[in-house]
Amino acid sequence: MTEECVDFLEVAKKRRSVYHFDPDKELENDLLKKIINLAVLAPSSYNMQPWRIIAVKSQEKRQEVYDRACSQQKVLDAPVLLIILGDKEGYKRKNPIWDEKIRLGKLNEDKVRKVIRRNDKSKQDPTKATAFAVRNSSLLAMSIMLTAQRFGVNTHPMIGFNAAETRKLFDLGENFEVTMMISAGYFDQNKELKSRETRFEYDDIVEEY
Numbered sequence: 001m002t003e004e005c006v007d008f009l010e011v012a013k014k015r016r017s018v019y020h021f022d023p024d025k026e027l028e029n030d031l032l033k034k035i036i037n038l039a040v041l042a043p044s045s046y047n048m049q050p051w052r053i054i055a056v057k058s059q060e061k062r063q064e065v066y067d068r069a070c071s072q073q074k075v076l077d078a079p080v081l082l083i084i085l086g087d088k089e090g091y092k093r094k095n096p097i098w099d100e101k102i103r104l105g106k107l108n109e110d111k112v113r114k115v116i117r118r119n120d121k122s123k124q125d126p127t128k129a130t131a132f133a134v135r136n137s138s139l140l141a142m143s144i145m146l147t148a149q150r151f152g153v154n155t156h157p158m159i160g161f162n163a164a165e166t167r168k169l170f171d172l173g174e175n176f177e178v179t180m181m182i183s184a185g186y187f188d189q190n191k192e193l194k195s196r197e198t199r200f201e202y203d204d205i206v207e208e209y
């Protein structure tokens with residue numbers, strides 16, 4: 001755990017929300033899989049991983065999303081659009097992670113039942129159910145963007161879309177929150193990358209006690 005990942009500094013500095021993607025440069029499926037399979041190392045509540053991803057690759061389908069995503073050009077230009085979903089019911093007993101916890105002796109069936117019952121209760125409040133889904137899946141989204149950058153793949157996160165229409169388009173259940181969309185591909189080198197805007201730093205945002 002004490003090993004230094006020098007490379008991360010570069011990844012963090014280089015990641016940008018890229019506006020212009022090269023529409024002629026494909027994102028190879030093997031690389032996309034590699035990115036996702038590393039990004040899922042993101043932490044989640046009870047390791048429940050209450051998330052799903054829709055990878056929209058076809059131009060036709062991306063056009064349909066574009067119509068529901070404020071006509072954001074990057075949805076059409078980037079070869080892959082990832083739709084990050086948070087599952088409000090991801091903590092339920094059918095999640096195989098519970099079985100793993102029992103198998104490993106971390107929890108027993110009785111304890112699992114109690115934890116799920118507690119979650120069922122708190123998630124009757126829709127705000128809490130949504131927060132559970134969005135908090136967890138947002139961490140996955142960030143992990144995807146940083147991992148993509150590690151492999152030279154550019155991204156752009158978006159929440160400018162009609163969630164209800166998107167849910168309808170992909171026939172998603174009510175348990176899913178459409179957390180974010182991420183365009184992924186390669187920056188169009190013929191375009192100019194906007195300079196990064198100011199970031200608030202430690203003294204601006206941290207209150208010490």
Ligand SMILES: Cc1cc2nc3c(=O)[nH]c(=O)nc-3n(C[C@H](O)[C@H](O)[C@H](O)COP(=O)(O)O)c2cc1C
Nearest residue numbers: 015016017018072156157158159160161180196197
């Ligand atoms: C949750 C979230 C939603 C965003 N939604 C949009 C969006 O709908 N459209 C857009 O052009 N940019 C969107 N952005 C990109 C931000 O504008 C961008 O991250 C910010 O200006 C900082 O720039 P940087 O990512 O290049 O450092 C979003 C970013 C985040 C984190």
